[in-house]
Structures are given as C-alpha cells and as structure tokens.
Amino acid sequence: MTHHVSYNDIKVGDEMPSYTSQPITRTHIVRYAGCSGDFNPLHHDNTFTNMIGMPRIISHGMLVMGITGEAITQWIPNKYLRKFSVRFAGMTEPVDLDDHENTKARATLTVTGKVTEKYEETGEKRIKCDITVADALGGVKITGSFVAALP
Amino acid sequence: MADKSKLGMEFPPYTYVVEKGKIAEFAMCVAQKDSKADVNQIHVDSAAAKKEGYKDIIITPTMSTCFSLWAGGGLGDLLGVLGIDLARLLHGEEEYEYFGEINPGDTMTGKTKVVQMYDKEKKNQPGKFMEFTVLETEIRNQRGELVLKSRTTTVER
Numbered sequence: 633m634t635h636h637v638s639y640n641d642i643k644v645g646d647e648m649p650s651y652t653s654q655p656i657t658r659t660h661i662v663r664y665a666g667c668s669g670d671f672n673p674l675h676h677d678n679t680f681t682n683m684i685g686m687p688r689i690i691s692h693g694m695l696v697m698g699i700t701g702e703a704i705t706q707w708i709p710n711k712y713l714r715k716f717s718v719r720f721a722g723m724t725e726p727v728d729l730d731d732h733e734n735t736k737a738r739a740t741l742t743v744t745g746k747v748t749e750k751y752e753e754t755g756e757k758r759i760k761c762d763i764t765v766a767d768a769l770g771g772v773k774i775t776g777s778f779v780a781a782l783p
Numbered sequence: 784m785a786d787k788s789k790l791g792m793e794f795p796p797y798t799y800v801v802e803k804g805k806i807a808e809f810a811m812c813v814a815q816k817d818s819k820a821d822v823n824q825i826h827v828d829s830a831a832a833k834k835e836g837y838k839d840i841i842i843t844p845t846m847s848t849c850f851s852l853w854a855g856g857g858l859g860d861l862l863g864v865l866g867i868d869l870a871r872l873l874h875g876e877e878e879y880e881y882f883g884e885i886n887p888g889d890t891m892t893g894k895t896k897v898v899q900m901y902d903k904e905k906k907n908q909p910g911k912f913m914e915f916t917v918l919e920t921e922i923r924n925q926r927g928e929l930v931l932k933s934r935t936t937t938v939e940r
Binding site for chain 2: 653654656660663664667668669670684693694695697698699701702704705709710711713714715716717718719720
C-alpha cells in the first residue's frame with residue numbers, strides 16, 4: 633500500500649476520504665472483546681443488558697475508535713500520525729441478523745473529516761483534521777480530531 | 784462515586800511484551816476482516832512494514848489501550864481503587880499522542896496517573912452531577928524511550 637499524501641497538496645477545508653464500515657455484527661463485537669481483553673458483559677451478554685434495562689448489547693466505544701483509526705490510516709500513513717483524540721457521543725448497537733434490512737443502518741458507521749489547520753510545530757509540517765463518526769441514521773458516535781506530520 | 788482524594792495518585796507500572804500475533808489480530812478486528820491477508824500488511828509482515836519505512840511490524844493506532852488489560856488487572860481494578868461505580872461508568876474520551884514506533888517484541892512499561900477529577904451539572908437535571916476522572920498513561924519501551932501517551936476520560940452518569 634503506497635501513500636502519496638503531502639503537506640503541500642492539502643488545503644484547509646479539504647475533506648478526508650470518507651470511510652464506511654461494514655454493518656457491525658455481534659461477531660465483530662465478540663472479536664473485539666477477545667482481541668482487546670475487555671469482557672464487560674455489556675458488550676456480549678444480552679441477559680446482562682436486559683437486567684440493566686437495555687434492549688441489546690452495544691459495541692465497545694474502543695471498537696468504534698479502532699474503526700476510526702483504520703479510516704484515518706487508509707488516508708494518512710500510520711508513521712505520520714502524532715495525535716488522535718475522540719469524545720464518545722453515542723452508543724452503537726449491532727445489526728440483527730434476523731432483521732438485517734431494518735437494522736443495518738444503526739450499525740453502519742461512516743467516518744468523515746475536514747482539515748481545519750496547517751501549521752509548523754517542532755520542526756514538522758502538521759495538519760489538524762476534525763473527524764465525525766455517524767451511523768446511517770445520522771446518530772453521531774464520535775467527534776474528535778487527529779494531527780499528522782506530513783512530508 | 785469517584786474518591787476525589789485520589790487525584791494525583793500513581794498506579795504501580797504494568798509491563799507487557801508486544802506480540803506479533805496480537806498485532807495482526809487487532810488489525811483484523813478494526814478493519815473487520817476475517818483474514819490476515821486482507822489487512823494492511825505493515826501490521827502483519829515484517830518485510831512489508833520495512834518497505835513502507837518502518838523498523839518492523841507496527842501496531843494499529845488504538846491498540847495500546849489493551850496493553851494494561853493484557854498485562855493483568857486492567858481498567859476495572861484501577862477504577863475500583865478510585866471508587867468509581869462501574870454500573871454508572873461511561874467511556875467519555877480517549878486521546879493518544881504518538882512519539883515512536885511500537886514493534887513486536889518490545890516491552891512496554893505503562894505508568895498511569897490520575898490527573899483530573901471534576902463534576903459537571905447535568906443539563907436536564909439541575910443539582911445532579913456527572914463525575915469525570917481523567918487518567919494519563921505514559922508508555923515507554925525497553926530502551927526507556929517514551930513512545931506513547933494516552934488520556935482516558937471516564938464519566939459516571
């Protein structure tokens with residue numbers, strides 16, 4: 633995978649290429665639980681969510697941030713990333729496999745972003761890009777930003 | 784309810800050796816792929832990573848959050864010590880600053896400190912407060928180099 637992003641080619645106001653996830657399934661969430669070691673039952677056990685008055689399990693916020701990181705690094709190579717920060721604004725519920733058509737929108741996340749600053753810091757040419765992650769119903773999951781140093 | 788006397792408290796450092804297989808697994812997970820062949824090969828294959836200018840395979844941007852979970856104890860224990868009510872807990876914010884590469888075989892030493900504790904009145908419920916706790920973690924490698932800093936904000940609703 634070769635990237636050609638350079639500081640001079642980017643202008644304030646430019647949009648980062650938008651990235652859309654696959655509809656998040658319970659299997660994606662269980663994979664994240666096993667992979668991350670975060671076994672809070674909120675993220676895999678429906679008998680627990682029922683007990684606390686929630687209809688179904690929700691994704692780890694950190695899975696959504698991880699998907700956001702994937703979106704960013706498809707545009708900006710990993711080695712240029714200097715800072716990545718998010719605020720978690722909403723919960724993400726998985727798609728129901730027995731009602732895929734009606735539930736996939738809530739589980740399909742799109743990452744968008746816009747370059748807000750270009751500046752020099754510690755001898756590097758840096759950009760700041762604001763990001764938003766929302767589902768296909770418009771529900772915002774994450775707002776945040778990243779900073780990258782570009783050649 | 785978070786115990787405000789714990790502000791400034793430093794937790795005992797954790798140590799974790801970064802595993803190659805775990806890096807690939809994590810990359811597959813956040814890319815929603817079932818095969819290592821389908822993710823960016825800088826997370827899988829040493830030669831591919833070197834070709835892109837890295838010293839070796841590198842981790843994905845959010846993987847460091849799990850080092851403490853894998854090292855044992857994890858966030859649950861920390862939060863318990865701080866008196867935070869897990870039933871009211873939300874993950875509010877997460878931030879990373881990157882200073883250097885993290886490669887397979889590196890030994891990470893993470894030190895976590897409570898840097899802020901504050902309350903915010905709920906918008907729709909005057910007199911009711913949400914409690915915020917901010918944890919900062921510095922992660923160094925086996926050469927003592929600072930490679931990553933993270934800030935985790937937890938909220939008790």
